[in-house]
Amino acid sequence: MKSAVVVFPGINRERDMARALKLMSGREPAMVWHADHELPAGTDVVVIPGGFSYGDYLRCGAIAARAPIMDAVRRFAQNGGLVLAICNGFQIACEAGLLPGVLMRNAQLRFICRDVYLRVERSDTPFTRGYNAGQVIRVPIAHGEGNYIADGETVARLEGEGRVLFRYSSPDGIVDPNWNHNGAMNAIAGIINERGNVLGMMPHPENHVEAVMGRTDGRGLFAGLVDHFKLAA
């Protein structure tokens, strides 16, 4: 699996992501600078990592969505390429029109860093094939603006088309306001686009791929992607 990690100024989880990709795919990802216009030839997966692109001084992700490299990312997605957008990446993907909706300030108006439980809603996508549907995984969140909101019609479509892949839940997989850490609509933690090739999620599976961090629940996502390309080859 050949991956490319897009680096905007102010992105700060690109090293975490590169380490996870290397560990799980055996290949160093290409680091692509925001001012570039092309992705490396033969890229299988584009990753937009977490951080504070351009300081998040406008709306989160709004400036990055207009960076030169994003035209290439949009073309890549239009051609069916897989895009994994995490945290600030999710915000950027929403601002870039790759995904519907928007990430608002957390309901408590504070930044939150903690391990959360996610219920994996489907296992029949390239992003979640490493998990079972209904499985609960534990990964960290670290964000101030992860409160997913979209208009009623959009959310109804997301739900109707099974495009919610991850939902905040209890350790037993129960969706409950007490376990919805940022107040997201329908406890949405991660969604895919209509075509199913762009995933945006707030939590950080890349931080739970090694035992050093206490859990390895994030491995399934990367292992699934690697398998997807192995089968495709």
Add this chain to the structure above:
Amino acid sequence: MKSNEPVITSELIAEHGLKPDEYARIEKLIGRRPTFTELGIFSAMWNEHCSYKSSKVHLRTLPTKAPWVIQGPGENAGVIDIGDGQAIVFKMESHNHPSYIEPYQGAATGVGGILRDVFTMGARPIACLNALSFGDPKHPKTRGLVGGVVAGIGGYGNSFGVPTVGGEVRFHRRYDGNCLVNAMAVGLADADKIFYSAASGVGMPIVYLGSKTGRDGIHGASMASAVFGADTEDKRPTVQVGDPFSEKLLLEACLEIMAKGCVIAIQDMGAAGLTCSAVEMGAKGDLGVTLDLDKVPCRETGMSAYEMMLSESQERMLMVLKPEKEKEAEAIFRKWGLDFAIVGETTPSKRFIVRHGGDVMADLPIKELGDEAPVYDRPHVESPKHPVIDAASITPPMAIADALERLIGSPDLCSRRWVWEQYDHVILGNTVQRPGGDAAVLRIEAGPKGLALTSDVTPRYCEADPFEGGQQAVAEAWRNLSAVGARPLALTDNLNFGNPERPEIMGQLVGCIRGIGEAARALDFPIVSGNVSLYNETNGRAILPTPTIGGVGLLNDFQKSMTLAFKGEGEAILVVGDATGWLGQSLYLRDICGREAGAPPPLDLAAEKRNGDFIRGLIADELVTAAHDIADGGLLVALAEMAIASGIGAVLEAPSRLAAHAFWFGEDQGRYVITAKDANIVAQHAKAAGVPLTRLGATGGKVLAFGTERPITVALLKERHEGWLPAYMAGAAPGLASGAAAAGSGAAG
């Protein structure tokens, strides 16, 4: 010299915080009346914050050397060798005065400043810690300060992209008028690629890097060298505004030019900005410096030389560049969208010359500005000794179980989760032990080595006996590192005190430094960096003496780091170290009996070393399953913390030798609680090492049961422990709204 600057009057001199004799010294030094710009430069270099004029003679007594120390105090940060060609660069620094005036920006720029100190030396920051002291929770300003400071620390560190992994928070009415924000940063570098601030070579270009210069923070260092009065709120313009985004770019750009071999010397622009950085680089290298202010990138037009020289705008660096690397270095800074301007050069003259608009605005002897600032051996009196309190004279006002329930949910002992959940503590993917333990533990790059980090001080002990308190702060840091299995290597000290011109305050400073030195020598735990913050005083009332110690230790294998949570049922609970039931200055005495009294617990440094070495040995030999030092609140609070962290209870035997309240809540030093699967082997080791070991009971169940006292469920203890801080911060009281609103720009991580 330019003539349209203000005339130097005695009022103007006083406004610059210079005493008449200090001004006389300036005139004598330069043989004439200084210009306005020169007066500003002197006030910036000779204030307490930059010159250490009151503390220098005492700081010189501290032990700073060990075979593993690469760089001790005097540089931007201390550097220690951790083997395999790797070095750890670290320092702690205060941002107390600005944080009280403007909590969000004050705390944020405190974090930014200490991060720059670390990456200036060529290290990539890998962790931050912070030690915070606030006023009485009932004081109307406290809640807003807590909210603003925590949001500011998070806002900067989270965006910059460094995990904030540990620290401490305390409340006491003596911080009502002066909160303390001490920030520590830790970085990793190649031991043979450390960058220093001393310039070398004549005619070398001096380059300005980073963000533009504005009118913020003018006289910040002088403000931080004065006591507060009624006009504190008016000092807001002296607080700088942080931009973590620019700092992240500056980090990447600096590490890139360092890797490309462009740098001769580099210094961050912190306190007193351009003045301090230029003077230090020249003075340390025995060179003169000429600056051309027309070349300085400015945020606004019409800035005077005085303003440019004293601005404390953030995210700026000054570098002496290898001339042949100019194009390469500039291209790197342009790529990161940062300013890069040659603003001066080194000269053989040992003069500090500042030009602006065709005029010479300052022409001063550089060594005298930097190295020959006034040094004072201020009068000091020893703090009066407090009597030793006999535990038998204290009548317990409530049952042991009730006291535990109250203490575990008290402001000083309750969980700090509300604070550290606002800090990204998992970024970089190396956090082995997250906040909440005795020390944070990080994996060093690919491992197997691990780094342990802690920050400690017990100000009420320091107030009652500065010498014992100074010793205790060092010993507790050493103990916390030992409790996770790390070998303590070195420390950084952040000395926070009141007005040193008062002999009793100076006595506290002198006593604490003596204690720190004594313990550091005995424990082979040298001081490699530090910071002094004086004048933490409002309307004549000083803070508690607070010499914060930041400790760094090394684990050969991070996977062997020990945690404090009970691990299983039926394991033996053992106490390492001797107890006398010392209640003087204990939290039990203060928070349960309502008395802040008595002598603090004394230190026995030989026993401290012996017990700590013993614990580390047990952990390395995998003979213990949990370890926790006994500190604030005593033995029962330590046990409750171990139970809460695991959800496992314990059955504990009643004490026989000591009164129950003294046994459970006494704060005797040098002690640890451990659990073991095989208590006999531990006992054999203890006997061989001459270490006192007491068997206390066994883990198990869901209840903490001790002697004939009322048992308490672990669930209830946890509820009490986790409850206070979120409830307090949710209280509808003045100040909260501004703290929450200040968190505005924090987004994703």
